Amino acid sequence: MKWFISHETIKSPFLKTLEKDCGEKISHCYQCGKCSAGCPISFEMDYLPNQIIRMVQLGMEKQVLSSKTIWLCASCLTCTSRCPREIDIAEIMDYLRRLAYKKQLMPLGETEIPLFNKIFLRNIELCGRLYEMGLIAMFNLLSGEFFKDMSLAPKMFLKQKISIFPPRIRNIKEVRAIFKNSGKLGRAKRDRLLQPKLIFLNLFRKLIEKIERLK
Amino acid sequence: MKYAYFPGCSLHSTAKEYDLSTRAVADALGIELIEIPDWICCGATPAHITMHLLSLALPVKNLIKAKNMGSYEVVTCCAACFNRLKIANYLMQNDEVHRQKVAKIVGEPYQGTVKVRHFLDVLINVFGLKNLKENLTRQLSGLKVACYYGCLLTRPSEITELDDLEEPHLIDDLMQTIGIEPVQWPYKTECCGASFSLTKTDIVLKLSNDILQMAQDAGAQALVVACPLCQSNLDLRQAMINKKYKKNFNLPVFYFTQLVGLALGIEPKKLGLEKHIVNCLPLLREKGILAKR
Numbered sequence: 001m002k003w004f005i006s007h008e009t010i011k012s013p014f015l016k017t018l019e020k021d022c023g024e025k026i027s028h029c030y031q032c033g034k035c036s037a038g039c040p041i042s043f044e045m046d047y048l049p050n051q052i053i054r055m056v057q058l059g060m061e062k063q064v065l066s067s068k069t070i071w072l073c074a075s076c077l078t079c080t081s082r083c084p085r086e087i088d089i090a091e092i093m094d095y096l097r098r099l100a101y102k103k104q105l106m107p108l109g110e111t112e113i114p115l116f117n118k119i120f121l122r123n124i125e126l127c128g129r130l131y132e133m134g135l136i137a138m139f140n141l142l143s144g145e146f147f148k149d150m151s152l153a154p155k156m157f158l159k160q161k162i163s164i165f166p167p168r169i170r171n172i173k174e175v176r177a178i179f180k181n182s183g184k185l186g187r188a189k190r191d192r193l194l195q196p197k198l199i200f201l202n203l204f205r206k207l208i209e210k211i212e213r214l215k
Numbered sequence: 216m217k218y219a220y221f222p223g224c225s226l227h228s229t230a231k232e233y234d235l236s237t238r239a240v241a242d243a244l245g246i247e248l249i250e251i252p253d254w255i256c257c258g259a260t261p262a263h264i265t266m267h268l269l270s271l272a273l274p275v276k277n278l279i280k281a282k283n284m285g286s287y288e289v290v291t292c293c294a295a296c297f298n299r300l301k302i303a304n305y306l307m308q309n310d311e312v313h314r315q316k317v318a319k320i321v322g323e324p325y326q327g328t329v330k331v332r333h334f335l336d337v338l339i340n341v342f343g344l345k346n347l348k349e350n351l352t353r354q355l356s357g358l359k360v361a362c363y364y365g366c367l368l369t370r371p372s373e374i375t376e377l378d379d380l381e382e383p384h385l386i387d388d389l390m391q392t393i394g395i396e397p398v399q400w401p402y403k404t405e406c407c408g409a410s411f412s413l414t415k416t417d418i419v420l421k422l423s424n425d426i427l428q429m430a431q432d433a434g435a436q437a438l439v440v441a442c443p444l445c446q447s448n449l450d451l452r453q454a455m456i457n458k459k460y461k462k463n464f465n466l467p468v469f470y471f472t473q474l475v476g477l478a479l480g481i482e483p484k485k486l487g488l489e490k491h492i493v494n495c496l497p498l499l500r501e502k503g504i505l506a507k508r
Contacts, residue, residue: 040406040422044415072415075260076366076406081380088371097264112414117261121269124256130224139413149413152451152492159490161229169253178276181320182269 005058012059022095028085029053035079035089045069049079049089056092065105070096071113111202112143125179128169132162142199144206216341218332219286220248221277221300223293223443224256230293230443232487236472237292237334239485243476244342244350248290251280257299260410271313272320274303278329279321288330290337292472294442298367298375300331305374333368333377334472335385335441344392352480354394357502360469361435362386362397363426365445366406380404386439386471393478400433402426407448416452423448424456427464436498438468446470450492467495477504 019026029050036048046068047055055064064070070093079089100106106114119138123131140146156162169175226234241248254277262270278300281289291297306313308327318324338347364383372380383404387397405426408419427449430438440446450468457463468491476486483505488495499505 040408041418043421044418072418074366074406074409074411075263076409077370078366078404078406081370081372094263094267098267101265113411116414117264120261121258121265124258124273129227129254129256132224132228136413148416155492156229159492161231161490163228167224167227169255171253174276175255177322178272178320179269182266182272 003060003063005060009059012061014059014061015057018056018092018095022091024087024092025085026053026056026087026092029057029087030085032084034082034084038078038082040076040078041072041074045072049073049093052096053087053089053092056096062105064096065100065103066107068107068110069093070100071107071110073097106201108201108205111205115139115142115199115202121179125176127166128172128175129167131166133164134166142202144203216245216337217247217249217286218288218290218337219281219284220250221254221257221281221289221291221296222250223291223296225293225443225447229447230470232490233292233443233446233470233472235485235487236470236476239481240338240472240476240479243479243481244347246337246342249284249286251277251284251289254280257296259295259299263299268316268320270299271303271306271317274300275307275317275325276321278304278331279323279325282325282329287328288332290332290334292334292441292443294333294365294367295444297331297333301374304329304331333441335368335389336377338475339385339389344388347475348392351393351478353478355474355478355502355504356394358395358437358498358504359398359435360390360395360437360439360474361400361430361433362390362403362439363407363430363445363449364404365440365442366404366409368441369404386441389471389475390439393475395474397439398430398433398435400429400435402429407445409444409448412444412448412452416455419448420452420456420459423452424460424462427453427456427466428462430466431464435466437466437495439471439474440468441471453493465493467491467493467498469495 015026031050031054033050036042036050039049042048052064052069073093075090077090083089116139120135123135140148222234238248255273257277258270258273262273278289291300304327307325369375369378369380369383378385390397406422407426408422411418438449446468453464473486473488496505500507
């Protein structure tokens, strides 16, 4: 991949802001590649972890925030534990994801992961604990694959491993207050929890794939 | 020994057998586990991906509930909950800015006074392997297992302080005490795909396939895990892995508490052994651990 990196990009405040908010000294990275070598998901990523760090050092904010890599990071912390400069790469990936949510920059090919996270959090906000049936039903519905994992459902019900009813706790109002306060203090976009643009893009992409397969 | 018990969302549903077996083992050894009343989800992966302060506030709320219960030690079984509780605790102890922000969100100040332990830690370091050996009614010899630790138990090592980073050995030591032979294999801490179970099932299938293949090549007849998500990825998805990669794995995936329970003489029904998707009863009957029909 070849990019033309202009003077403005390199001098942009992206790197300094990230270092200040995160507390991680990204400018210390000397590109040894240990993080990419140990990353279990590197086979599926478009940019390797060390390439993402290099792009952050060069101020290439837009490319980084619309890459697939930051969403495919599984937070397994292999990179963090092996970095010789003691940079917490998983924390940087987390920060980039939160920034991508704030700026609503989602990659066209990986819309399921951002959607899933939001559905999960909405689920906890409503019930206090995770309501698995609700999560699976909502996710299947909004991502366009209605009958995914349906074959596993009977076994799970028979073995009483999944319940049809949501869990109930007494002080659900405290949980909802926590969500509200963290949104305000963390300045995270909480009001548009299920972003319609995300859902629409996803369903549209799935429809195109199905049509391609039928041809 | 009395602890506040934080099961986590999975142990009340998809990992029910982990909860049953942990309580059965704790009962048999005289460890008292009192469930925190009205505990809430710790947020796990989606919380720290979306909102930083939320991912700290949810675990801290649970720790405050434990403190109000009068308990200063929390025991948890789920690796993700353990990791999140430990990270929240660490930041509350060491970072003043985060402490103030989280106090504003939760409504109560919290200084990180409650200690968080994993059940493995309690069994091996607090109860002791020597004491455990004295309580055993039998040795489960003849079984060869691969101990799989996963990502979150040992990393980040300065926060979890549980075991060695690249070559952990806690579950292996426990298995040796109850007579099972743990095999040497290199994929002890390789990621299984974690929370991509629903969203990117292909990645989970590939990573879990590699783990199962390596375990089988090393000579293991079963796997032992300590994390409900790893167990779900390796057990629930085994049929899909067999179909996709044209293999025929038949490796049951046990929780370490189930095997310890069998060695302590607890009856199999109380350990939830029939709740596994990959049937583990034939292997146990073949090795003489369960009575033949």
